[in-house]
Amino acid sequence: MERRLAAIVCADVAGYSRMMGSDEAGTHAAFKAHRSAIHPIILNHGGRVVKNTGDGFLLEFPSIVGATEAAIAMQTLMAERNHHLPADRAMQFRLGIHMGDVIADEDEVFGDDVNIAVRLEAVASPGGFAISAKAHREASKHLTVPLTDAGNHRFKNIRDAVGVWTWTPEGAPALAPELREASALSQQYRTAIVGVLPFANLSDAQDEYFSDGLTEDLIHALSLQSFYRVLSRNSTFAFKGKNTSTRLIAREIDATYLIQGSVRRAGAKIRVTAELIAPETGEQLWTGRYDRDIGDLFAMQDEITTNLSAAIATEIVRAEASAPARLSTDVTAWDRFLKGLSHYYRQTKEDLATAVDLFREAIAVDSKLSIAHAYLATIQIQSIQFGWVKGTREMWAEAMNLAETSVRLDPRSSFAFSILSWAHAMEGHYEAAMDAAKRAVALNPYDNGARGVLGICHFVIGEHREAIELFSMAAQRDNSDPRYQWAALNAFSHYLLRQYDATLSWAREQLYINPNHMQALAIRAAALAQLRRDDEATEATAVLMGHYPTLNVDRHLRNFHWKRPEDLAHYREGLLNAGVPLGKLTLVQSDVKRAAES
Numbered sequence: 001m002e003r004r005l006a007a008i009v010c011a012d013v014a015g016y017s018r019m020m021g022s023d024e025a026g027t028h029a030a031f032k033a034h035r036s037a038i039h040p041i042i043l044n045h046g047g048r049v050v051k052n053t054g055d056g057f058l059l060e061f062p063s064i065v066g067a068t069e070a071a072i073a074m075q076t077l078m079a080e081r082n083h084h085l086p087a088d089r090a091m092q093f094r095l096g097i098h099m100g101d102v103i104a105d106e107d108e109v110f111g112d113d114v115n116i117a118v119r120l121e122a123v124a125s126p127g128g129f130a131i132s133a134k135a136h137r138e139a140s141k142h143l144t145v146p147l148t149d150a151g152n153h154r155f156k157n158i159r160d161a162v163g164v165w166t167w168t169p170e171g172a173p174a175l176a177p178e179l180r181e182a183s184a185l186s187q188q189y190r191t192a193i194v195g196v197l198p199f200a201n202l203s204d205a206q207d208e209y210f211s212d213g214l215t216e217d218l219i220h221a222l223s224l225q226s227f228y229r230v231l232s233r234n235s236t237f238a239f240k241g242k243n244t245s246t247r248l249i250a251r252e253i254d255a256t257y258l259i260q261g262s263v264r265r266a267g268a269k270i271r272v273t274a275e276l277i278a279p280e281t282g283e284q285l286w287t288g289r290y291d292r293d294i295g296d297l298f299a300m301q302d303e304i305t306t307n308l309s310a311a312i313a314t315e316i317v318r319a320e321a322s323a324p325a326r327l328s329t330d331v332t333a334w335d336r337f338l339k340g341l342s343h344y345y346r347q348t349k350e351d352l353a354t355a356v357d358l359f360r361e362a363i364a365v366d367s368k369l370s371i372a373h374a375y376l377a378t379i380q381i382q383s384i385q386f387g388w389v390k391g392t393r394e395m396w397a398e399a400m401n402l403a404e405t406s407v408r409l410d411p412r413s414s415f416a417f418s419i420l421s422w423a424h425a426m427e428g429h430y431e432a433a434m435d436a437a438k439r440a441v442a443l444n445p446y447d448n449g450a451r452g453v454l455g456i457c458h459f460v461i462g463e464h465r466e467a468i469e470l471f472s473m474a475a476q477r478d479n480s481d482p483r484y485q486w487a488a489l490n491a492f493s494h495y496l497l498r499q500y501d502a503t504l505s506w507a508r509e510q511l512y513i514n515p516n517h518m519q520a521l522a523i524r525a526a527a528l529a530q531l532r533r534d535d536e537a538t539e540a541t542a543v544l545m546g547h548y549p550t551l552n553v554d555r556h557l558r559n560f561h562w563k564r565p566e567d568l569a570h571y572r573e574g575l576l577n578a579g580v581p582l583g584k585l586t587l588v589q590s591d592v593k594r595a596a597e598s
Contacts, residue, residue: 007067008117010096012056014126045070054235068139095129096120119155133163192228195255198240203265211263221309224444250279286315333366370410377402387518414444418453428561462564464493503527526574537578554583
């Protein structure tokens with residue numbers, strides 16, 4: 001290995017995955033043709049191709065001036081080649097340019113300065129380039145085109161902020177609207193990049209179709225999430241059958257997380273194992289194993305895909321939330337959001353209050369950050385349900401406004417529609433809640449949270465058996481996501497069906513997770529009272545009132561907008577039988593009575 005000073009240019013094609021999805025063969029042929037056309041420009045400026053990737057390439061130049069002049073010439077040529085093409089067929093490169101000390105090992109180059117060039121490519125405009133301020137200082141005196149100062153940017157895994165300058169040639173065609181939207185989403189929201197490696201087939205070659213099909217289904221399922229970016233099949237299947245370390249693969253495709261697994265068939269049974277890893281550290285973030293009877297092959301494959309995507313999606317969000325905080329105060333809206341998310345996952349009253357402040361800061365920095373609106377609405381609703389804040393009309397109105405704003409900003413997010421549905425359900429807007437929940441499920445059939453929220457819609461209108469089925473399915477597949485309280489919801493559904501033993505089991509499950517969960521404590525007391533276990537009901541009520549001394553039945557039920565009056569009456573009966581005070585007046589009368597008797 002040797003160290004040397006070099007200029008690095010990183011390139012990829014904007015909207016490549018979507019183009020491949022509509023015309024795989026044509027897109028690949030066009031990419032190869034464009035790459036051949038610009039190759040002489042690279043050589044003419046003293047550069048070399050370090051490596052080709054699925055939708056781009058990495059170049060090394062001995063001079064930053066040569067690298068920048070080559071980038072201008074390449075993008076000018078590409079603008080000419082795209083000039084007569086319709087917007088949806090125009091193939092536009094994004095280039096990132098940086099210079100610095102690199103480690104050369106055979107034909108590869110490594111180091112932080114290479115990583116910075118890769119990160120710069122992600123902020124370049126389609127058809128243009130982004131160059132670091134350090135490289136710009138060296139090259140600008142030799143350039144004949146004007147560049148724009150884009151300010152300082154923070155990049156993942158890069159310690160210090162990087163000054164950025166950008167350039168786009170005149171005449172470069174704009175992206176088609178749908179490609180432009182996808183590009184904006186990937187830069188703004190999907191900071192984590194996820195690669196799903198081909199699952200290894202450990203059985204006969206004739207079963208290869210199943211392992212490949214499962215991999216492709218998982219890529220599709222994960223890509224429906226709006227929190228991160230999932231690499232296309234073409235990016236990861238290139239490593240099929242190759243004994244390459246996950247760290248090198250991650251560097252090759254710039255993946256933050258990798259998913260790998262295996263499929264083994266024995267007679268009529270199939271075993272699928274999978275793991276989520278952070279390749280830079282080698283840490284195993286999650287692992288799972290699924291043993292299934294083959295039966296209906298497609299149904300079984302869909303079930304495994306759903307279970308895998310639910311578990312992995314949650315763990316990716318959790319991993320991003322727990323990533324080390326940046327030391328600099330020069331932070332973005334996304335930084336504020338992630339820091340808020342880390343507090344949200346701790347699920348204490350104090351941490352949720354801190355998360356609220358950080359989500360508000362994120363929205364103040366970038367009012368278009370849909371996911372921050374969605375999480376802030378979630379906390380508003382949960383804080384009321386946990387009994388941590390008083391559910392005022394203003395708070396409910398703000399939660400609804402946040403949910404509606406989240407959907408408007410990201411109409412393809414199943415999470416945003418789920419939160420909107422939840423807000424409508426809690427307000428008693430039954431039809432609007434059901435419509436939003438069905439939209440969430442349609443946007444992402446693999447989102448168990450969306451199916452669980454559909455269960456909430458059934459619950460509030462009194463269809464408790466349907467609700468239990470959906471709540472139980474969500475709990476089986478993912479019971480670790482703090483956005484949803486499936487155990488508490490199941491406890492309520494069973495109570496309203498007068499299945500009190502099941503109510504106690506689910507309430508106990510919820511209290512394992514959150515020992516002072518107000519609604520779980522309340523439904524436990526009500527169920528014990530209905531079972532005539534009076535001493536236990538009295539004790540459960542004492543625990544409830546110990547945590548929430550100002551609670552009374554009238555105030556508690558004010559936040560319940562169930563459609564069936566008999567459901568509310570049944571819950572009210574259980575609370576009163578358990579000894580929960582009716583209202584403030586009850587407390588005052590009891591105090592007067594005790595004083596008179598003493």
